[in-house]
Amino acid sequence: MKLISNLVALILLPWFLLAHHVHQTSAERSTYIVHMDKSFMPKAFSSHHYWYSSILKSVKSVSQTSFDSDKPEPKLIYTYDNAFHGFSVVISKNELEALKRSPGFISAYADDIITPDTTHSYKFLNLNTATGIWPASNYGKDVIIGVIDTGIWPESPSFKDDGMTEIPARWKGICEVGEEFNSSLCNKKIIGARYFREGIRAANPGVTIPMNSARDIDGHGTHTASIAAGNYVDSVSFFGYAPGTARGVAPRARLAVYKVLWNGGVTSDILAGIDQAVADGVDILSISLSNRNTNLYENPLAIASFGAREKGILVSLSAGNRGSGVRTIRSGIPWGVVVASGTVDRWFSGTLTLGNGKTIIGWSTFPARAAIRNLPLVYNETLSPCNSSSLLSEAPDQSIIICNLTMENTYFDSTMSYLPRSNARAAIIISEDFSILRSNSFPFPGVVISPTQALEVTNYVSSSDAPTATIEFQQTILGTGPRAAPVLSETSSRGPGLSYEGILKPDIMAPGVLILAAYNPHVSGPPIGNNVFLSGDYTLLSGTSMACPHISGVAALLKAAHPDWSPAAIQSAMMTTANPLDNTGQPIREDDNSIATPLGIGSGQVDPNRALDPGLIYDASIQDIANLVCSMNFTREQTQTIIRSSYNCSNPSSDLNYPSFVAVFYSAEEGMMLTKRFVRTVTNVGNGAAIYKYKLEIPVNTTIRIRPQTLVFRKKYEKQSYSLTIRYKADIEIQHRPGSVTWIEQNGNHTVRSPIMVSAGADFSASYIMLLIDNLAVILQVPSFSSNNVSIFLLRT
Ligand SMILES: *[C@@H]1O[C@H](CO)[C@@H](O)[C@H](O)[C@H]1NC(C)=O
Ligand SMILES: *[C@@H]1O[C@H](CO)[C@@H](O)[C@H](O)[C@H]1NC(C)=O
Ligand SMILES: *[C@@H]1O[C@H](CO)[C@@H](O)[C@H](O)[C@H]1NC(C)=O
Ligand SMILES: *[C@@H]1O[C@H](CO)[C@@H](O)[C@H](O)[C@H]1NC(C)=O
Ligand SMILES: *[C@@H]1O[C@H](CO)[C@@H](O)[C@H](O)[C@H]1NC(C)=O
Ligand SMILES: *[C@@H]1O[C@H](CO)[C@@H](O)[C@H](O)[C@H]1NC(C)=O
Ligand SMILES: *[C@@H]1O[C@H](CO)[C@@H](O)[C@H](O)[C@H]1NC(C)=O
Ligand SMILES: *[C@@H]1O[C@H](CO)[C@@H](O)[C@H](O)[C@H]1NC(C)=O
Ligand SMILES: *[C@@H]1O[C@H](CO)[C@@H](O)[C@H](O)[C@H]1NC(C)=O
Numbered sequence: 001m002k003l004i005s006n007l008v009a010l011i012l013l014p015w016f017l018l019a020h021h022v023h024q025t026s027a028e029r030s031t032y033i034v035h036m037d038k039s040f041m042p043k044a045f046s047s048h049h050y051w052y053s054s055i056l057k058s059v060k061s062v063s064q065t066s067f068d069s070d071k072p073e074p075k076l077i078y079t080y081d082n083a084f085h086g087f088s089v090v091i092s093k094n095e096l097e098a099l100k101r102s103p104g105f106i107s108a109y110a111d112d113i114i115t116p117d118t119t120h121s122y123k124f125l126n127l128n129t130a131t132g133i134w135p136a137s138n139y140g141k142d143v144i145i146g147v148i149d150t151g152i153w154p155e156s157p158s159f160k161d162d163g164m165t166e167i168p169a170r171w172k173g174i175c176e177v178g179e180e181f182n183s184s185l186c187n188k189k190i191i192g193a194r195y196f197r198e199g200i201r202a203a204n205p206g207v208t209i210p211m212n213s214a215r216d217i218d219g220h221g222t223h224t225a226s227i228a229a230g231n232y233v234d235s236v237s238f239f240g241y242a243p244g245t246a247r248g249v250a251p252r253a254r255l256a257v258y259k260v261l262w263n264g265g266v267t268s269d270i271l272a273g274i275d276q277a278v279a280d281g282v283d284i285l286s287i288s289l290s291n292r293n294t295n296l297y298e299n300p301l302a303i304a305s306f307g308a309r310e311k312g313i314l315v316s317l318s319a320g321n322r323g324s325g326v327r328t329i330r331s332g333i334p335w336g337v338v339v340a341s342g343t344v345d346r347w348f349s350g351t352l353t354l355g356n357g358k359t360i361i362g363w364s365t366f367p368a369r370a371a372i373r374n375l376p377l378v379y380n381e382t383l384s385p386c387n388s389s390s391l392l393s394e395a396p397d398q399s400i401i402i403c404n405l406t407m408e409n410t411y412f413d414s415t416m417s418y419l420p421r422s423n424a425r426a427a428i429i430i431s432e433d434f435s436i437l438r439s440n441s442f443p444f445p446g447v448v449i450s451p452t453q454a455l456e457v458t459n460y461v462s463s464s465d466a467p468t469a470t471i472e473f474q475q476t477i478l479g480t481g482p483r484a485a486p487v488l489s490e491t492s493s494r495g496p497g498l499s500y501e502g503i504l505k506p507d508i509m510a511p512g513v514l515i516l517a518a519y520n521p522h523v524s525g526p527p528i529g530n531n532v533f534l535s536g537d538y539t540l541l542s543g544t545s546m547a548c549p550h551i552s553g554v555a556a557l558l559k560a561a562h563p564d565w566s567p568a569a570i571q572s573a574m575m576t577t578a579n580p581l582d583n584t585g586q587p588i589r590e591d592d593n594s595i596a597t598p599l600g601i602g603s604g605q606v607d608p609n610r611a612l613d614p615g616l617i618y619d620a621s622i623q624d625i626a627n628l629v630c631s632m633n634f635t636r637e638q639t640q641t642i643i644r645s646s647y648n649c650s651n652p653s654s655d656l657n658y659p660s661f662v663a664v665f666y667s668a669e670e671g672m673m674l675t676k677r678f679v680r681t682v683t684n685v686g687n688g689a690a691i692y693k694y695k696l697e698i699p700v701n702t703t704i705r706i707r708p709q710t711l712v713f714r715k716k717y718e719k720q721s722y723s724l725t726i727r728y729k730a731d732i733e734i735q736h737r738p739g740s741v742t743w744i745e746q747n748g749n750h751t752v753r754s755p756i757m758v759s760a761g762a763d764f765s766a767s768y769i770m771l772l773i774d775n776l777a778v779i780l781q782v783p784s785f786s787s788n789n790v791s792i793f794l795l796r797t
Contacts, residue, residue, distance in 0.1 A: 052087045153518065157236075261289070278304075294330060337555070417443075438513050496664070554574060615750025673728070694706050
């Protein structure tokens with residue numbers, strides 16, 4: 001590990017010393033976002049793009065001074081024509097002033113480059129110190145989040161306890177002594193740390209367990225814990241990207257960690273960890289794990305989560321990373337909050353400047369400040385697949401080469417492994433694969449650009465005698481980028497949940513792509529070249545594992561602000577206020593640009609400030625959940641496994657008072673008209689009397705009837721019920737039909753939205769076979785402890 005750090009020190013220029021503030025002179029250019037009134041576009045222009053280009057041409061001629069007369073005209077980065085009209089452009093202040101006088105100009109503001117903004121997701125979620133849920137909840141003060149994961153790296157600065165008050169007397173947990181872990185490593189932030197390995201040992205007698213303690217030698221648990229409740233840490237970054245102050249979603253909440261994963265884990269250990277967490281008195285359980293067993297009564301997470309809910313603990317679970325096919329959510333526990341993962345509005349970029357002065361903002365997380373300045377730019381179609389070492393060995397010395405990864409048989413990861421063996425110094429990678437934007441591994445200096453941007457580059461190369469280019473790394477852009485945010489992560493698992501289709505899963509979406517959070521500094525991080533691995537206290541990771549602790553953190557804030565709310569109320573508040581739209585006001589999309597459905601995003605992106613004041617909540621008691629389990633046609637034993645003997649099945653009901661709706665049809669019903677009636681009860685948690693009316697988005701070829709049409713509440717905490725009846729055809733041609741119902745407060749500002757799905761049941765598809773294959777793969781992924789004795793494996797997600 002020392003070796004790694006030394007190599008890092010040798011290879012990297014100290015980017016932290018170079019991180020520059022932009023002192024812009026009036027002739028220096030930087031990126032601005034410009035809003036335009038398109039009604040001013042003269043009829044002569046066939047498209048907004050030409051209009052904006054022509055405006056910029058005239059801006060150039062008007063603004064010419066002795067400083068910028070030698071510059072090319074300002075370069076359009078993006079034009080926007082859907083959510084708003086306008087463009088982003090690299091221009092100088094002089095040019096901007098000229099632009100402001102153009103007809104149709106509305107406003108312009110600078111793009112944020114290298115702003116202090118780490119674990120930026122809090123900002124994307126509109127958490128702020130002035131108003132809303134942070135101050136209202138005292139930042140989650142005293143709420144205890146139990147993290148079931150790979151343990152913790154207690155020395156991480158995210159877990160120092162500055163600003164934390166004394167541990168509440170109700171806390172019953174301990175700081176368990178173990179290998180390289182003694183009780184003095186806990187503090188007022190990490191108030192409990194325990195480890196559970198007996199199951200692993202029993203299944204694998206004689207196995208050597210590395211690090212017999214709650215210490216995290218993986219990094220995953222450290223990362224998830226710091227997302228939920230990390231303390232404030234100044235000046236962190238991922239090798240120059242995403243620089244700023246790190247903080248968790250609930251920076252004043254406390255952490256109790258339960259290490260149950262040892263490079264894979266077993267049921268018994270997981271159950272022990274959750275069981276202990278419940279006994280210790282956690283308020284929220286954060287479980288970034290998924291399991292392969294689809295039977296609720298054989299699923300430790302489902303069973304233990306029921307017990308936790310019974311004790312008033314909200315359980316937040318990751319949906320899994322097996323997207324993007326439907327039914328890739330393994331279990332989809334009806335009494336847990338199942339979290340999908342989306343992108344944030346942060347882009348890591350490399351700026352490519354061509355020898356003619358044109359600038360192209362590409363994507364890069366190359367983790368160093370490499371000096372790629374005015375090197376020869378080579379575009380040779382023979383080389384441009386960049387898909388073998390021998391091919392790349394022919395690249396000219398000290399050149400920047402162009403790799404066209406839109407060609408057949410070309411892959412980003414393998415290209416990145418061949419490039420370090422070539423003589424080229426850097427690469428410009430043409431790709432339209434958005435999944436590259438989720439990778440934190442970028443071992444060779446380069447930028448990824450789109451095929452459209454590539455035209456600019458190849459035009460330049462073919463028109464120049466000695467083409468050159470310069471690339472700058474470690475740039476972070478907020479707000480704008482190649483596309484809107486959030487976008488549902490392609491890998492995020494989709495509903496319906498395989499264990500039970502009667503409750504819509506996932507429930508909600510949160511940031512889970514390239515999230516910067518604390519890490520074990522001894523774990524190898526991103527590579528440079530093929531043999532050097534960097535490491536650091538903070539790293540970027542992607543997955544529903546990262547989305548889940550965001551919801552755990554928001555739940556902690558809600559619990560602090562509303563100590564009397566049940567887990568169902570907290571869940572309802574998050575779901576009914578979640579946003580199905582992205583930051584351009586359009587429906588949240590999939591990676592492939594199609595519109596995401598509730599099977600991908602649940603109710604939408606969590607909106608913590610709105611969740612603080614949801615207006616109405618759909619509450620449910622543990623008896624209501626038991627009644628749901630009783631309706632599932634399990635045997636008596638299976639039912640008891642989940643609900644134990646505390647509850648009987650005298651009143652089974654599948655109509656749980658849940659803040660979403662799903663009507664399932666089965667293959668035997670093909671062609672039939674079906675009717676499904678739900679009854680829901682909402683509690684007024686607004687400040688007094690209120691009247692609500694509904695608005696529907698009706699799924700295609702479906703009718704919906706709601707009674708009564710108006711909900712009248714005379715006072716706070718009053719309950720009102722309504723029925724929602726869906727009439728639909730069991731039609732295999734349209735398997736999954738999304739819709740929604742929103743209760744809108746009259747003369748008020750609360751809106752209470754629930755997604756609706758009309759969905760084909762699992763027997764309509766062959767996905768079970770896929771699942772079996774999938775399961776096999778999962779077992780193979782667990783190298784250390786797989787054995788015939790262990791029936792259920794849990795993998796981090
Ligand atoms: C606990 O471990 C830390 C670091 O390993 C060490 O500095 C400290 O003295 C130990 N404390 C006790 C009570 O053993
Ligand atoms: C392109 O690369 C191939 C393989 O190295 C080489 O044979 C060819 O001469 C190059 N073409 C040009 C125009 O440089
Ligand atoms: C990249 O490859 C695609 C597919 O072969 C081709 O259509 C495109 O013109 C190439 N782009 C460049 C810049 O060579
Ligand atoms: C490299 O890419 C080219 C162009 O798509 C393809 O024809 C060739 O088969 C690929 N080679 C390998 C080794 O995959
Ligand atoms: C709703 O309106 C009240 C008062 O008009 C205001 O205090 C509150 O912040 C608003 N809530 C939201 C979510 O806009
Ligand atoms: C449960 O079993 C009963 C009787 O076997 C059957 O009529 C009913 O449709 C089943 N319900 C579900 C949800 O499978
Ligand atoms: C079932 O539970 C309910 C509520 O706790 C109780 O009223 C009822 O008597 C119980 N029935 C049986 C058969 O135990
Ligand atoms: C709705 O139903 C009608 C008549 O059954 C059918 O023609 C139409 O294609 C359906 N719409 C969709 C979107 O499938
Ligand atoms: C399974 O467990 C038994 C004891 O319970 C043990 O003897 C055996 O070696 C285990 N099998 C494997 C493959 O680990």
